[in-house]
Amino acid sequence: MKLRPRLTLLTVLLVVAVVAFTSFSTIMSFQYFLRREMISNQRTLFENFKQACHDTLYYSDDLGLKIRSESFERSIPGLAYAVFVDEGRGNLQLGGVESLRRFKKQNPVCEETPGGGGIAHLAMNEANLSGERWRTYCQKISLSNIKGKEASGSVFVGFNMNLLDSGLKTVIDRMWAILMWTMVIVLFFGVILAYFLAMQLTKPILHLTEGAKAIGDGHLDTHIPVNSADELGFLANEFNTMASRLRELDQLKDDFLSSVSHELRSPLAAISGYVELLRNKPLEQILPEKRAKALQIISESVGRLTHFINDILDLAKLKSGHVEIKQQPLDLKEAGEDIFGLFQPLLENKSISWSLDIPDDISVLIADDDKIRQVLTNLVSNALKFTPSGGTIKMSARNQTEFIQISVRDSGIGVPSDGLEAAFERFKQVKSARDHVVGQKGTGLGLAIAKGIVEAHGGRIWMESELGKGTTVFFTVPNKPAPKLNIAETV
Numbered sequence: 001m002k003l004r005p006r007l008t009l010l011t012v013l014l015v016v017a018v019v020a021f022t023s024f025s026t027i028m029s030f031q032y033f034l035r036r037e038m039i040s041n042q043r044t045l046f047e048n049f050k051q052a053c054h055d056t057l058y059y060s061d062d063l064g065l066k067i068r069s070e071s072f073e074r075s076i077p078g079l080a081y082a083v084f085v086d087e088g089r090g091n092l093q094l095g096g097v098e099s100l101r102r103f104k105k106q107n108p109v110c111e112e113t114p115g116g117g118g119i120a121h122l123a124m125n126e127a128n129l130s131g132e133r134w135r136t137y138c139q140k141i142s143l144s145n146i147k148g149k150e151a152s153g154s155v156f157v158g159f160n161m162n163l164l165d166s167g168l169k170t171v172i173d174r175m176w177a178i179l180m181w182t183m184v185i186v187l188f189f190g191v192i193l194a195y196f197l198a199m200q201l202t203k204p205i206l207h208l209t210e211g212a213k214a215i216g217d218g219h220l221d222t223h224i225p226v227n228s229a230d231e232l233g234f235l236a237n238e239f240n241t242m243a244s245r246l247r248e249l250d251q252l253k254d255d256f257l258s259s260v261s262h263e264l265r266s267p268l269a270a271i272s273g274y275v276e277l278l279r280n281k282p283l284e285q286i287l288p289e290k291r292a293k294a295l296q297i298i299s300e301s302v303g304r305l306t307h308f309i310n311d312i313l314d315l316a317k318l319k320s321g322h323v324e325i326k327q328q329p330l331d332l333k334e335a336g337e338d339i340f341g342l343f344q345p346l347l348e349n350k351s352i353s354w355s356l357d358i359p360d361d362i363s364v365l366i367a368d369d370d371k372i373r374q375v376l377t378n379l380v381s382n383a384l385k386f387t388p389s390g391g392t393i394k395m396s397a398r399n400q401t402e403f404i405q406i407s408v409r410d411s412g413i414g415v416p417s418d419g420l421e422a423a424f425e426r427f428k429q430v431k432s433a434r435d436h437v438v439g440q441k442g443t444g445l446g447l448a449i450a451k452g453i454v455e456a457h458g459g460r461i462w463m464e465s466e467l468g469k470g471t472t473v474f475f476t477v478p479n480k481p482a483p484k485l486n487i488a489e490t491v
């Protein structure tokens with residue numbers, strides 16, 4: 001069953017159960033209180049009649065008692081009789097005509113109830129006479145009358161319980177009828193309300209399901225509307241975040257494919273073009289300079305391809321965590337000099353001056369020599385690439401107790417603020433920066449690899465920059481005590 005009808009049904013069932021339970025318990029307690037009220041009324045009535053019997057016995061006023069008994073007969077529904085039996089006058093029965101007739105028919109006997117308590121002298125018995133239930137209250141009284149003579153007798157008040165019960169039943173039945181109607185009305189509005197409630201609740205779930213299905217079907221640009229601040233709204237938000245993350249991954253995959261194919265295509269085209277050229281004519285017919293040029297371009301292209309494939313493999317290894325970081329003493333000063341030495345022709349070509357600012361106390365670092373050199377080479381090559389002629393590049397190191405912070409600063413074109421983090425993502429290149437590069441363009445993998453290496457060392461890498469003024473890339477390497485020299489590692 002779908003969620004909406006299920007919710008409707010459940011709500012209706014709940015409403016019915018609550019209404020039924022409330023009605024039933026209301027009627028039951030009402031019935032209980034009515035019965036108690038009835039019994040208390042009967043006792044009051046009995047006390048009332050007993051007082052009349054007292055007066056009669058004291059004044060020997062038989063007529064007064066008869067009148068009282070008849071007035072009871074007329075005014076009290078369910079009263080069977082109200083009779084006084086005068087023992088002093090040979091059990092003379094006094095009361096109204098109807099009372100005496102019914103009293104004779106039942107002929108009750110008043111026995112003293114043993115034991116104490118408020119109703120010790122008030123005997124009560126229930127008799128079943130030819131299908132009718134009678135309840136009789138009785139009590140013996142004795143006193144010395146107005147003439148000073150001892151007088152005694154028994155007070156009897158009886159009720160026809162069938163009559164009283166049927167009265168009670170009529171009231172209860174009427175209540176049941178009212179409650180039934182109430183229940184029908186509550187049910188009617190309950191169903192309508194439950195339906196709207198279920199609709200209200202299931203609407204966002206329906207949106208969610210449709211959205212999730214659309215995302216599942218590959219429509220990653222689906223946006224699920226978030227209209228509430230509750231759990232469902234939270235879930236919708238999570239779905240939207242998931243969809244946008246999937247979009248990013250999808251974009252990344254597309255970018256990766258186009259970048260890889262682009263990076264592979266240009267050197268391959270160059271190689272195949274020049275190989276064709278060399279094959280089409282006998283070698284002797286090609287000018288030696290042209291041959292040398294062709295071979296140089298083929299060799300550069302092969303180098304570029306190898307470099308690119310190595311970068312991709314490095315990145316894959318770093319990403320999967322399968323990279324081994326050696327703990328070796330690395331002379332930072334020496335490494336800096338080596339790297340700048342490597343770029344010397346290019347630096348001279350662009351008249352870029354460089355400097356090293358590495359204090360003696362941190363000249364030696366414990367890290368993976370090759371990999372840190374790879375990071376530094378990358379940073380210096382970027383600085384060189386993005387710094388116009390006449391600029392400067394400076395490599396510095398600072399001891400920050402827990403780690404060594406190394407930086408490469410240039411006076412180049414800078415990176416816009418939204419590119420500071422993005423530059424470390426794979427294949428990310430700032431377009432304006434790429435256009436600026438003369439000669440071989442990069443692949444956008446260098447900083448991603450540097451980040452992977454630094455993080456594998458337990459450090460952090462970031463970039464600070466001011467457009468048009470220059471860029472500084474910082475990275476940290478934890479400051480570790482030098483390990484015991486292991487020949488195998490250092491060789």
Ligand SMILES: Nc1ncnc2c1ncn2[C@@H]1O[C@H](COP(=O)(O)OP(=O)(O)O)[C@@H](O)[C@H]1O
Pocket residue numbers: 378382383386410412413414415423424428429430431433434441442443444445446447448471
């Ligand atoms: N020193 C720098 N000055 C200006 N831009 C930089 C610098 N270093 C990196 N960038 C930007 O970050 C991008 C990513 O760098 P990187 O990952 O090394 O890729 P690549 O050098 O192959 O372009 C560069 O394309 C460039 O836009």
Ligand SMILES: [Mg+2]
Pocket residue numbers: 378381382442445446447
């Ligand atoms: Mg680079």
